[in-house]
Amino acid sequence: MNLPTKNQKLIDWVNECAEMMTPDAVVWCDGSEAEYQKMADIMVDAGLATRLKKRPNSLLFRSDPSDVARVENRTYIASKTKEAAGPTNNWIDPAELKATMKELYKGCMKGRTMYVIPFSMGPVGSNISKIGVEITDSPYVVMNMHTMTRVGTKVLDALGADGEYIPCLHSIGKPLAEGEDDGGLWPCAPLDKKYIAHFPEERLIWSYGSGYGGNALLGKKCLALRIASAQARDEGWMAEHMLILKLTNPEGVEKHVAAAFPSACGKTNLAMLVPTIPGWKVETVGDDIAWMKFGDDGKLYAINPEAGFFGVAPGTSMDSNPNAMESIKKDTIFTNVALTEDGDVWWEDIGYPAPGKLIDWKGNEWEQGKSEGPSSHPNSRFTAKASNCPSIASNWEDPKGVPIDAFLFGGRRPSVIPLVHEADSWAHGTFMGSIVGSEVTAAALDLKAGTIRRDPMAMLPFCGYNMGEYFQHWIDLGKQDGVQLPKVFFVNWFRKTDDGQWLWPGFGENSRVLEYIFNRCDGKAKTVDTPIGKMPAKGELSLPEGVTQEDMDELLSVDLDGWKKEVADIKANHYPKFGDKLPKELAVFLDSLEKKLNA
Ligand code: GTP
Ligand code: SPV
Ligand code: MN
Numbered sequence: 001m002n003l004p005t006k007n008q009k010l011i012d013w014v015n016e017c018a019e020m021m022t023p024d025a026v027v028w029c030d031g032s033e034a035e036y037q038k039m040a041d042i043m044v045d046a047g048l049a050t051r052l053k054k055r056p057n058s059l060l061f062r063s064d065p066s067d068v069a070r071v072e073n074r075t076y077i078a079s080k081t082k083e084a085a086g087p088t089n090n091w092i093d094p095a096e097l098k099a100t101m102k103e104l105y106k107g108c109m110k111g112r113t114m115y116v117i118p119f120s121m122g123p124v125g126s127n128i129s130k131i132g133v134e135i136t137d138s139p140y141v142v143m144n145m146h147t148m149t150r151v152g153t154k155v156l157d158a159l160g161a162d163g164e165y166i167p168c169l170h171s172i173g174k175p176l177a178e179g180e181d182d183g184g185l186w187p188c189a190p191l192d193k194k195y196i197a198h199f200p201e202e203r204l205i206w207s208y209g210s211g212y213g214g215n216a217l218l219g220k221k222c223l224a225l226r227i228a229s230a231q232a233r234d235e236g237w238m239a240e241h242m243l244i245l246k247l248t249n250p251e252g253v254e255k256h257v258a259a260a261f262p263s264a265c266g267k268t269n270l271a272m273l274v275p276t277i278p279g280w281k282v283e284t285v286g287d288d289i290a291w292m293k294f295g296d297d298g299k300l301y302a303i304n305p306e307a308g309f310f311g312v313a314p315g316t317s318m319d320s321n322p323n324a325m326e327s328i329k330k331d332t333i334f335t336n337v338a339l340t341e342d343g344d345v346w347w348e349d350i351g352y353p354a355p356g357k358l359i360d361w362k363g364n365e366w367e368q369g370k371s372e373g374p375s376s377h378p379n380s381r382f383t384a385k386a387s388n389c390p391s392i393a394s395n396w397e398d399p400k401g402v403p404i405d406a407f408l409f410g411g412r413r414p415s416v417i418p419l420v421h422e423a424d425s426w427a428h429g430t431f432m433g434s435i436v437g438s439e440v441t442a443a444a445l446d447l448k449a450g451t452i453r454r455d456p457m458a459m460l461p462f463c464g465y466n467m468g469e470y471f472q473h474w475i476d477l478g479k480q481d482g483v484q485l486p487k488v489f490f491v492n493w494f495r496k497t498d499d500g501q502w503l504w505p506g507f508g509e510n511s512r513v514l515e516y517i518f519n520r521c522d523g524k525a526k527t528v529d530t531p532i533g534k535m536p537a538k539g540e541l542s543l544p545e546g547v548t549q550e551d552m553d554e555l556l557s558v559d560l561d562g563w564k565k566e567v568a569d570i571k572a573n574h575y576p577k578f579g580d581k582l583p584k585e586l587a588v589f590l591d592s593l594e595k596k597l598n599a
Contacts, residue, residue, distance in 0.1 A: 004028050004153055005118075006161040010133060013167055014116055017135050021171060022107045023114035029142060031152020039139040047184030048140070053343030056330040060339055061140060062363055063212055064186040068336055069379045069445040070214040070221070070263075072461050075196040077226065079465065084200075086466030087577040094199055101195055104173060104208050111176025112137040118156045118165070119149040121224050121291075121305035125158050126399030128291055128303050130228065134168040134218050138211050141170060143333060147308040147383050149219045166203050166227060168218035173209035186211065198222060200230040200464045212335075213310060213381060224289045224305045226464035232291075233465060233473045241458040242290040243271035244302050244402065246393045247514055250279030255518055258290050258302055258486070259408035260433065260458040263443030264379070266410070266493055266506075268311045272323035272391050275511030276544065282511065283393035284323070284386075285402055287311065292404065294477075298484045301401035309389070312443075313337050313380045317351030320507045323391040324384075333383040336361040338375035347376035378442035378449075405521045407486045411438030411455065414496040416562035419504060419541075419555040420513050422489050422520060422527065422534040426478035429488025431589035432533070433457040434471050435570050439494075454574045468581025475583045487521055490533070495555055503551055509544040516541050530558045531596035560597055567594045 003011060018026050029035060040059055043049035052058045077085035078094040085091035115136050122129030134145060145151055159165055173189030176182075189209030196215050197206040205222045207215060214221040228239035242258040261267050271287040286304025295301050309327065313334065316324050337347045338358040346354050353368060360366035360375045368375075386392055395402065409432055411417070423429035434456045440447045444461065447453075454460070456467060463470050478485055493510055495503040516536055519525035526537035535556055543552055570590060575582055
């Protein structure tokens with residue numbers, strides 16, 4: 001066979017995989033439009049996808065109801081020692097896990113085609129970018145990788161004969177018997193056979209049994225966060241669960257902001273925000289992941305390693321996120337949303353009533369106000385090209401990245417945490433990130449939505465090594481000579497009133513907080529010192545329509561009792577987990593916060 005690469009290591013690995021998994025055929029993906037259409041046709045013919053009459057070049061997939069989100073208790077960091085994975089990751093001995101998974105991989109692609117997907121995270125050829133190769137038996141994965149990463153022969157050319165790549169092995173785990181087909185049902189393995197495995201020392205990923213999102217599109221959370229975070233620690237850079245946006249003020253001055261919010265807590269929305277305040281502009285660089293390195297000038301430069309958006313559908317409307325609505329008008333893959341009679345998609349809070357009878361995400365007839373449960377899974381998603389987004393920044397693919405002026409941490413907190421507060425220093429900002437708490441969302445299958453958990457830097461499910469060492473890495477980065485560190489803020493768009501209404505309108509109105517942050521970066525807006533950090537002085541934040549001064553005072557008050565409970569919980573349940581890996585600075589900040597709250 002005429003292979004598209006001379007990289008012998010890659011060829012050997014592909015052969016080994018084919019031998020183990022015994023597919024009917026092996027296809028090297030070239031990343032072409034024709035290849036994308038071929039995958040789409042295969043899935044439509046198999047009854048696994050529907051072409052949408054109302055949206056050019058767009059399809060709807062319905063997954064198995066058990067395969068709708070990441071599964072954190074089936075996600076493993078198989079480092080050599082348990083300590084290297086740390087207290088917050090699932091650890092298994094790598095040899096043991098490989099033995100288990102090899103049994104599962106044996107013959108697992110029978111009756112299917114094995115696709116070899118060479119992909120680049122970051123612009124092809126940039127020195128920040130990394131090359132991965134995903135082997136999969138899922139045409140759905142091939143299509144999504146086309147949109148979410150840069151795929152194909154150009155990547156193999158950049159790899160060359162002896163270049164390094166990260167091997168990413170994936171199978172849906174559903175071999176077919178002679179003459180058997182999927183019968184129009186999304187193929188995957190049962191939960192107890194699913195494994196999303198990372199071998200950080202080997203820079204290797206093995207995934208089995210799930211076809212969905214972060215479990216199966218291995219460039220995203222597995223490579224760009226779990227493996228890359230371990231590389232970043234070793235090499236002195238950062239791989240973070242952060243959106244990147246460009247903010248321009250009415251005078252035309254630009255700043256860049258990166259923000260870490262846990263899954264389904266508003267990154268895509270903030271990245272595409274349309275400001276309600278006149279003269280301000282937000283442009284999108286990335287909506288989920290940031291890779292950042294210090295430049296020779298001491299500034300921290302960020303690139304978005306992805307090429308598309310895998311965004312939460314429910315709640316997306318022309319009101320909340322018009323840029324996302326524009327991005328998904330064509331060339332989009334929808335997963336687990338509802339189908340209308342005229343061949344369009346619909347979901348909860350799309351901004352208009354359901355047009356007649358729908359087919360819900362489970363494939364059943366559904367009528368608004370009559371049927372039980374939502375039409376779309378709460379973690380239903382769209383996969384859209386970054387290049388179709390009207391707010392995409394002109395320099396979003398600049399290989400040297402954009403200089404970051406401010407970091408934001410945030411979470412979904414109905415009470416206690418104010419709309420915005422600011423760290424006194426980088427180390428204090430690291431402390432703030434390390435104590436992030438957020439209501440659990442539908443983005444992970446096996447967690448109880450609504451309960452609050454600590455999700456440091458929004459990286460709890462994505463840090464590929466010991467989180468105590470990860471905190472230390474943040475502290476150490478700040479101690480380097482000559483670095484110009486971003487200012488660090490903590491925001492919370494999700495405060496609620498006692499009767500469960502949003503206290504803050506959020507979305508476009510978040511631009512008021514961005515304006516304040518912009519001004520703080522120039523040392524302009526006035527602040528007051530509080531026990532938790534710097535907060536806006538009265539009048540520094542403008543009021544959105546419908547928000548009274550009284551509401552604003554509540555949004556910007558320090559709830560002393562709530563914070564004391566917060567500190568007690570961190571002291572009793574969060575920080576002790578890290579033992580002697582917890583940087584001393586962080587314990588000192590916690591003690592000092594406690595003292596200030598009690599003063
Ligand atoms: P992942 O892709 O899982 O990492 O999620 P994300 O952080 O990008 O979250 P996304 O922007 O998709 O928002 C998730 C949900 O939160 C959606 O239903 C949004 O409508 C909602 N949301 C986003 N921003 C706001 C906000 O400012 N206020 C309120 N009330 N809801 C918001
Ligand atoms: C998240 O859960 O943070 C996501 C979706 O962005 S997934 O790709 O499934 O990880
Ligand atoms: Mn995410």
